[in-house]
Amino acid sequence: MKMIDIIxxxxxxxxxxxxxxxxxIHGYNEERVPDYQMSALLMAIYYKxxxxxxxxxxxxxxxxxxxxxxxxLINGLKVDKHSTGGVGDKTTIxxxxxxxxxxxxxxxxxxxxxxxxxxTIDKLxxxxxxxxxxxxxxxxxxxxxxxxxxxxxTKDLAPADKKLYALRDVTATIDNISLIASSVxxxxxxxxxxxxxxxxxxxxxxxxxxxxxAFALGKAMVDIGNGVGKxxxxxxxxxxxxxxxTIGNGIEVWEAIxxxxxxxxxxxxxxxxxxxxxxLLLAEKVSTLEEGMKEIQEVIDNGKALEVFKTFIKCQGxxxxxxxKPELLYKTKxxxxxxxxxxxxxxQLDAELIGKCALTLGAGRLEKSTEIDHKVGLELQKKIGNYxxxxxxxxxxxxxxxxxxxxxxxxxxxxxxxxxxxxxxxxIIHGVVTKEGEKRLS
Amino acid sequence: MKMIDIIxxxxxxxxxxxxxxxxxIHGYNEERVPDYQMSALLMAIYYKxxxxxxxxxxxxxxxxxxxxxxxxLINGLKVDKHSTGGVGDKTTIxxxxxxxxxxxxxxxxxxxxxxxxxxTIDKLxxxxxxxxxxxxxxxxxxxxxxxxxxxxxTKDLAPADKKLYALRDVTATIDNISLIASSVxxxxxxxxxxxxxxxxxxxxxxxxxxxxxAFALGKAMVDIGNGVGKxxxxxxxxxxxxxxxTIGNGIEVWEAIxxxxxxxxxxxxxxxxxxxxxxLLLAEKVSTLEEGMKEIQEVIDNGKALEVFKTFIKCQGxxxxxxxKPELLYKTKxxxxxxxxxxxxxxQLDAELIGKCALTLGAGRLEKSTEIDHKVGLELQKKIGNYxxxxxxxxxxxxxxxxxxxxxxxxxxxxxxxxxxxxxxxxIIHGVVTKEGEKRLS
Numbered sequence: 042m043k044m045i046d047i048i049x050x051x052x053x054x055x056x057x058x059x060x061x062x063x064x065x066i067h068g069y070n071e072e073r074v075p076d077y078q079m080s081a082l083l084m085a086i087y088y089k090x091x092x093x094x095x096x097x098x099x100x101x102x103x104x105x106x107x108x109x110x111x112x113x114l115i116n117g118l119k120v121d122k123h124s125t126g127g128v129g130d131k132t133t134i135x136x137x138x139x140x141x142x143x144x145x146x147x148x149x150x151x152x153x154x155x156x157x158x159x160x161t162i163d164k165l166x167x168x169x170x171x172x173x174x175x176x177x178x179x180x181x182x183x184x185x186x187x188x189x190x191x192x193x194x195t196k197d198l199a200p201a202d203k204k205l206y207a208l209r210d211v212t213a214t215i216d217n218i219s220l221i222a223s224s225v226x227x228x229x230x231x232x233x234x235x236x237x238x239x240x241x242x243x244x245x246x247x248x249x250x251x252x253x254x255a256f257a258l259g260k261a262m263v264d265i266g267n268g269v270g271k272x273x274x275x276x277x278x279x280x281x282x283x284x285x286x287t288i289g290n291g292i293e294v295w296e297a298i299x300x301x302x303x304x305x306x307x308x309x310x311x312x313x314x315x316x317x318x319x320x321l322l323l324a325e326k327v328s329t330l331e332e333g334m335k336e337i338q339e340v341i342d343n344g345k346a347l348e349v350f351k352t353f354i355k356c357q358g359x360x361x362x363x364x365x366k367p368e369l370l371y372k373t374k375x376x377x378x379x380x381x382x383x384x385x386x387x388x389q390l391d392a393e394l395i396g397k398c399a400l401t402l403g404a405g406r407l408e409k410s411t412e413i414d415h416k417v418g419l420e421l422q423k424k425i426g427n428y429x430x431x432x433x434x435x436x437x438x439x440x441x442x443x444x445x446x447x448x449x450x451x452x453x454x455x456x457x458x459x460x461x462x463x464x465x466x467x468x469i470i471h472g473v474v475t476k477e478g479e480k481r482l483s
Numbered sequence: 484m485k486m487i488d489i490i491x492x493x494x495x496x497x498x499x500x501x502x503x504x505x506x507x508i509h510g511y512n513e514e515r516v517p518d519y520q521m522s523a524l525l526m527a528i529y530y531k532x533x534x535x536x537x538x539x540x541x542x543x544x545x546x547x548x549x550x551x552x553x554x555x556l557i558n559g560l561k562v563d564k565h566s567t568g569g570v571g572d573k574t575t576i577x578x579x580x581x582x583x584x585x586x587x588x589x590x591x592x593x594x595x596x597x598x599x600x601x602x603t604i605d606k607l608x609x610x611x612x613x614x615x616x617x618x619x620x621x622x623x624x625x626x627x628x629x630x631x632x633x634x635x636x637t638k639d640l641a642p643a644d645k646k647l648y649a650l651r652d653v654t655a656t657i658d659n660i661s662l663i664a665s666s667v668x669x670x671x672x673x674x675x676x677x678x679x680x681x682x683x684x685x686x687x688x689x690x691x692x693x694x695x696x697a698f699a700l701g702k703a704m705v706d707i708g709n710g711v712g713k714x715x716x717x718x719x720x721x722x723x724x725x726x727x728x729t730i731g732n733g734i735e736v737w738e739a740i741x742x743x744x745x746x747x748x749x750x751x752x753x754x755x756x757x758x759x760x761x762x763l764l765l766a767e768k769v770s771t772l773e774e775g776m777k778e779i780q781e782v783i784d785n786g787k788a789l790e791v792f793k794t795f796i797k798c799q800g801x802x803x804x805x806x807x808k809p810e811l812l813y814k815t816k817x818x819x820x821x822x823x824x825x826x827x828x829x830x831q832l833d834a835e836l837i838g839k840c841a842l843t844l845g846a847g848r849l850e851k852s853t854e855i856d857h858k859v860g861l862e863l864q865k866k867i868g869n870y871x872x873x874x875x876x877x878x879x880x881x882x883x884x885x886x887x888x889x890x891x892x893x894x895x896x897x898x899x900x901x902x903x904x905x906x907x908x909x910x911i912i913h914g915v916v917t918k919e920g921e922k923r924l925s
Binding site for chain 2: 049075078079080208211213
């Protein structure tokens with residue numbers, strides 16, 4: 042087998058065999074296939090695409106390039122949730138407790154984040170003492186005992202994906218559905234989950250700006266999951282404006298705790314109910330979406346979810362009094378209240394720019410080595426569709442370094458559009474893709 | 484300017500500016516742009532193409548990557564002829580004398596060949612003593628005195644083309660008209676000619692297997708030449724079977740000399756008359772194609788062309804008695820006469836396979852360091868459309884090493900198809916592309 046023949050074949054629009062896909066992925070991972078041939082092939086894939094079978098084979102080849110986590114020590118069906126990434130997305134934190142409180146095992150392995158805010162581990166580390174540094178035995182043992190555990194990814198999962206992504210990034214071959222889908226799914230599937238709920242974000246703050254593209258990506262990922270025999274569902278959700286009211290690390294944990302206490306903003310609650318219900322469905326705990334939503338609401342109302350969350354944090358070394366007084370999680374030196382300069386309806390709160398605003402304050406990292414400031418963040422007082430009078434507070438900015446405020450304010454101002462005309466916020470759930478097909482809700 | 488932005492732009496089908504094209508060619512030539520970005524861009528160009536302006540700018544950027552030869556020491560309009568490469572193509576040798584005998588300066592700079600037979604210099608070196616190792620002053624002086632000179636390329640012409648070609652070869656991005664046209668024309672234009680006649684071959688022995696593709700390539704090259712202000716004409720000619728009757732080095736020089744003596748096969752004579760006439764036209768020596776053809780025939784008939792050829796060979800150190808007895812040029816140890824195994828019409832003499840047959844005998848080189856055997860070669864006794872009886876000689880094979888004959892015979896046998904039905908050979912001239920447009924003749 043020769044790489045040049047594989048490039049010719051895809052260039053001419055032909056379908057690659059499993060053997061050919063294995064050849065170039067393993068060859069590239071082991072540095073037998075050079076960058077310049079891989080990038081030519083990626084560009085050919087960009088134009089000619091890959092069909093369902095090719096995409097499944099690509100995903101499997103990427104999985105096989107590294108370790109695969111074995112969760113068989115954990116009893117029951119393990120359902121994982123994965124988001125394609127959004128601004129203010131604290132659902133993983135809340136969902137863990139909501140699902141575990143329904144006696145479904147939550148065995149979550151997470152990496153650290155690169156971007157506007159940290160990853161789930163970074164966020165929970167805002168709680169002093171909390172650690173995700175567990176052995177696989179302790180991790181499994183904890184799930185078996187209290188239904189929930191959060192571990193750091195220590196194994197070398199899908200190393201070919203890291204190399205491919207770095208190459209795609211510099212050769213204009215990022216935005217191809219098959220390449221994106223196999224990248225996401227290879228990492229998920231290598232993490233050992235039995236079933237997967239995907240939250241595919243769409244809108245200004247998401248990778249997929251366009252709703253149709255988000256459905257296409259959702260479909261490609263559902264096809265991969267089901268193609269390898271792991272039931273997968275994709276929920277297409279909105280990311281025109283940040284999710285909930287907070288953006289940061291500690292402040293997002295605070296909002297997740299508020300949700301468990303029954304005090305969450307409606308968009309966040311609706312999304313958690315929806316995703317949580319699908320997790321219960323895939324775990325075969327409930328048999329209808331409605332039943333699942335009821336169960337999720339119930340563990341909020343009866344306090345079970347909050348109790349599970351406390352036990353979980355305590356088990357992993359976190360100081361419990363922060364859960365009783367979660368406002369300590371975003372106690373910064375300074376607070377700036379940004380007010381409306383005129384009367385009007387909020388027309389736009391560009392999620393991407395608000396994400397950059399949080400990053401500027403120190404809530405995220407662009408490089409792996411950067412230290413995160415867990416306390417800084419934003420708290421929106423108004424969202425799209427709300428009416429404000431001149432002088433009303435639109436956002437509270439929590440910050441620790443004065444010199445960073447100016448740049449953050451500029452970004453926030455750029456994100457905001459006030460208008461005389463009313464505009465409703467988009468629905469939070471745009472639709473669902475299952476192996477049976479897609480259902481649009483917006 | 485960033486390479487990634489240029490890749491995105493072309494990937495999305497946009498037109499690249501002159502500055503962008505200069506950026507990536509010079510960046511690549513100077514190793515600031517890495518192979519993997521260049522190959523992604525080449526694949527995007529493969530799919531999205533380049534328009535006329537982009538192709539001219541690409542050619543100019545490649546020319547600017549190296550030296551440009553200055554022929555201003557030579558009086559008059561310098562017309563160069565270039566062939567895209569075929570089997571048995573000895574036209575350059577004959578045409579030099581035919582055009583120079585018409586008082587048009589022929590200042591030919593040539594490289595050594597890679598492939599089935601040698602380049603023009605390799606072929607003429609079959610004449611003992613002949614050397615193309617001239618200083619640019621001596622080269623120019625000789626043209627001014629006797630109208631003709633052949634020099635070796637000593638300067639570093641279009642180095643970016645060499646690098647690009649090597650990359651295209653391993654990334655399946657060879658066969659794009661703009662990339663091929665700019666590659667050929669950059670080398671030609673850097674060689675300093677004022678006007679250019681291109682011989683674009685089409686058929687089994689040519690790079691362009693398809694006639695329409697050959698016309699498209701001709702048009703792209705004519706557009707480039709005229710785009711940089713150098714009158715260029717492309718003649719689309721046949722390469723289904725070898726040109727003339729001989730394939731080799733000394734044996735091709737012999738056939739070129741036979742032509743100058745008025746004893747050439749019809750296809751070779753017709754092509755030389757046609758190409759020569761266009762050279763006289765571009766040199767403004769004649770005003771119609773017919774007049775040019777008449778002038779070319781006249782210098783054959785009156786012996787002037789042969790005389791010029793002798794003077795030229797003498798000036799460059801060659802032993803003149805080889806021109807009087809040119810059969811010495813292919814005097815090998817052994818001759819094998821391949822005969823027809825049945826009666827029938829010759830249906831096919833695959834040019835590419837016959838080229839490989841000559842290469843096997845030692846007539847060409849695959850690597851620069853290989854020594855050529857100037858005397859080995861093939862002499863066809865029959866061509867497509869001829870009828871043979873069982874036992875008739877189809878080809879004489881001249882060879883020096885017994886062990887090479889078997890492989891050569893296998894290749895020749897594979898090239899040959901005998902049939903009960905008559906098939907005419909294709910016309911030698913398929914058409915012409917000038918700046919006014921194309922004219923098809925077949």
